[in-house]
């Protein structure tokens with residue numbers, strides 16, 4: 001790990017001030033980084049992939065008592081709430097099972113005690129070429145250097161939202177729940193606060209895989225607002241992976257349903273493990289609206305979700321795995337009590 | 339960092355580890371090198387060393403360390419508490435599990451300078467009189483290890499797993515212990531040990 005200046009922030013305003021930037025690099029390459037749980041940042045600093053010269057410690061903002069709140073609008077989650085706190089919250093487990101499950105099924109108990117929700121949505125891809133500096137070509141790590149995964153081992157890579165410059169999978173789970181539920185994200189910066197649709201936080205790689213979000217480097221995520229809706233209780237997160245626990249998704253589906261007599265009033269669907277960013281499957285949602293939730297209709301919706309995939313050899317299996325994962329998630333969600 | 343050596347001069351214990359490393363290394367290398375050694379693989383720091391007070395197993399320890407020192411390296415390299423193991427150093431194995439503020443965390447992905455709460459390691463688990471914690475005893479009784487490398491992390495994780503209320507069934511234990519890998523695959527015995535020690539750990 002390279003040396004860095006360590007700054008401990010007293011509060012969010014202090015953190016934003018300490019992170020004011022002199023460079024024009026995107027957050028992923030910025031010389032100043034926030035340290036929340038550190039489970040992504042320190043890992044990548046040890047691998048020499050992230051090289052901040054200044055680290056602003058915001059880990060002390062964790063374990064505040066006011067991080068999780070409910071009202072008629074819905075659920076508010078503070079960005080410094082840990083994954084474990086949110087996953088274990090009884091009201092979240094009852095009213096927003098999709099959120100609790102996306103967190104429960106992620107990482108390990110130790111990591112969930114450390115990691116924050118804000119840091120979680122900014123975790124970086126697990127692409128093995130990105131994580132190993134002995135590979136020269138990685139546009140995400142070294143812009144303009146190429147992409148070793150296109151003709152390399154790409155079994156775990158994305159099939160949706162790819163570009164000719166990067167096919168790296170967005171690895172997180174929680175983000176899929178936020179996308180499915182139509183959450184907003186709250187951001188604070190030097191010139192005040194802003195609120196955007198969580199779905200718009202991440203951007204697909206296109207020409208610049210190093211740009212992963214719409215954030216500026218001196219902006220701090222402060223929270224998430226999850227709207228209430230008739231679909232939040234009948235919801236779930238299904239994750240398919242190489243081993244049963246402590247593993248990233250090969251394919252996952254976040255599903256929330258508003259059903260009346262077996263007919264879909266509204267379906268909210270997001271897909272993980274298969275796309276370059278948290279992926280809202282609007283085509284699948286539209287295919288189900290107003291129809292009975294039968295296995296045949298679920299299959300049609302899944303076909304719609306994976307209508308325009310691009311595979312690269314080792315990951316040719318993914319569209320079908322993704323379709324089956326979504327069908328199973330829909331059929332299971334239908335049996336959840338609302 | 340001469341200051342770090344000064345801060346550590348109170349440690350004169352000769353451990354299995356200092357003997358191992360002093361015989362393995364050239365004899366010209368002074369013994370203190372193993373204790374005061376900077377973070378392994380670290381390049382020279384741009385930043386000056388920092389002073390940090392860590393409360394480890396109810397004892398306050400003042401350390402003068404480089405900002406990039408992980409809690410794992412602070413424990414092993416600076417405080418000679420080598421019970422906590424380094425497996426992967428990247429959050430993937432759980433061998434480095436300790437408690438901070440009563441919660442199980444990975445010491446390899448924690449910066450020592452960032453810590454504000456008391457730390458408990460495997461060395462602090464037994465009673466003052468040397469009698470073992472019920473979880474330690476259960477690991478012995480149930481044969482829950484072979485090489486033992488993952489064991490300190492397994493035991494620290496197991497104690498927390500029970501206290502969190504996540505040891506309700508075999509399946510729940512397996513799920514909530516999945517962050518601790520065992521290369522010897524002692525998993526069934528680890529589950530048995532946790533079940534044996536559960537009620538004593540809950541009340542302890």
Ligand SMILES: Cc1cc2nc3c(=O)[nH]c(=O)nc-3n(C[C@H](O)[C@H](O)[C@H](O)COP(=O)(O)OP(=O)(O)OC[C@H]3O[C@@H](n4cnc5c(N)ncnc54)[C@H](O)[C@@H]3O)c2cc1C
Pocket residue numbers: 033034035036037038039040041042043079105106107108111114115116117118119120121122123171172173174219220221222246247248249428429430
């Ligand atoms: C072995 C392993 C297995 C894992 N498995 C899974 C899994 O199965 N599923 C899953 O979803 N995740 C998994 N993870 C990823 C883990 O969930 C993330 O590392 C974690 O959530 C990141 O949160 P953090 O608080 O530790 O972030 P940090 O590492 O502290 O920060 C990450 C990045 O976000 C920035 N940042 C942090 N907080 C903010 C904020 N509030 N505003 C702006 N920027 C911020 C930091 O500057 C940094 O660049 C795994 C990680 C490991 C190491």
Ligand code: SF4
Pocket residue numbers: 125127128129130137138139140141146147148149150165166167168209
């Ligand atoms: S897929 Fe993206 S992250 Fe992986 S090597 Fe290619 S450019 Fe880098």
Ligand code: FES
Pocket residue numbers: 423424425426427428429430431432433434435444445446447
């Ligand atoms: S050494 Fe920390 S998780 Fe492996």
Ligand code: FES
Pocket residue numbers: 482483484485486487488489519520521522523524
């Ligand atoms: S006992 Fe050998 S690694 Fe677990």
